[in-house]
Amino acid sequence: MDINQLKSFLMVADTLHFGRAARALDMLPASLGRQIRILETRLDTKLFLRTTRNVALTEAGAAILEDARALVAQAEYLDEKVRSIRKSGTPVLKVGAIDSAAAGLMPQLLRFLRVEHPEIEVQLFEQKTIHLLPRLLSGSLDIAFCRPPDTRDPRIDFQTLFYETAVVALPTDHELAQRDEISIEDIADAPLIVPDRRSRPHSHDLTIKLFLDAGLTARIAQVAEEKHTIVNLVATGSGLAIVPRWTARISVPNVTFVPLSMRGGARRSKLILAAAWTRGTRDSQRDALLDTLDNNLKAIEDSA
Structure with a gap:
């Protein structure tokens, strides 16, 4: 099973529109359709119900959606880990953030972090909450700043910020x-x-x-x-x-x-903004980031 086929499946599942999904993946609609057909053939089941007006997940498509998301997140994590090891022996703190937090919270937090912990190197990933949380569970992110979902995964700790x-x-x-x-x-x-x-x-x-x-x-x-x-x-x-x-x-x-x-x-x-990380994990760099955030929370919150 090709990871690109799973990425194609996820993009169509998230947009429920083959044209928008193809544009987001920088693919031709015909190429995207071919990737989906190959995956459906591999799994021997239909993943989407398609008409001229609508696209919807089949029962099988809905059943494998979160598993596919986790597989893609794990593959990305492995790729990032190898590249990180090649680049440097120094651990990198991988931080995810929704778009408004990437624009508002992170520039301020990173400025404070450089003063309090100049030794910490941060790699920032901007994505939606629905993509950030699986990456936490797969280990490809150490912490995320996101909107906590209505139904919270018990494997993830959420800390409301403001x-x-x-x-x-x-x-x-x-x-x-x-x-x-x-x-x-x-x-x-x-x-x-x-x-x-x-x-x-x-x-x-x-x-x-x-x-x-x-x-x-x-x-x-x-x-x-x-x-x-x-x-x-x-x-x-x-x-x-x-x-x-x-x-x-x-x-x-x-x-x-x-x-x-x-x-x-x-x-x-x-709109609530929270910090999230995988429950039960220990990470001194993540804790240092949270301490810096706590020390400067009032100044950051005033701009939110």
Whole structure:
């Protein structure tokens, strides 16, 4: 079984769209389809139900999804381990982070770490939570900064750090762009660009809940996979988006970020950020990183 076939299977399973999956893997759709067919032949079962409009996992596809994810993560871990050994005899602390944490938390944390522990070398991997957690379990990551899932794997320890503040991304020439803050009622009728719930459930649900709490229904105009894509769509005037404040560090022309006001400053207006690591493991470099984070948590949280 070829690891690339499993990667193709996972990308289609995550996007449920052969065209988007092929683009993400930088493959031709025909090549992607061939990889899936070879894998299905190897396993002697169909993995996807395909029509002209929809793609869905079969029962067999859903059953092997997490196992396939773990196999790919383990293969990547072995590859990274060998490359790391070739490169240097010094252990490298492998840190995973979701996009907003990679943009906001990590630059600050690494700056503090260089002062407190200059001997520690860090390798950063930016991915979604659904990809980071299997990599923790496979050993290819030492620690991850992510959104804790609703159902937590007992093999992983989660430490809540703080809540990221939500802001509204809107075109610079929008009538609300000069406001000091914006309420949900102000954007009640605005078309919205939201993350795909399969890959970013916390960010997607945040928008929906904010509108429901205000007695309104979110008017979803477009769904996008990545924060960069969402912000670029905002720049084109396709709609507005509710995103973590650290997303403002993504440099996109013609986009303004305005704080979102909430009744009583409810935590629903924020997104939880947690540190996660494999339960029962010992790692002095990871502990040093967590100590540095704890020492400087207030300063980092104030910017979130």
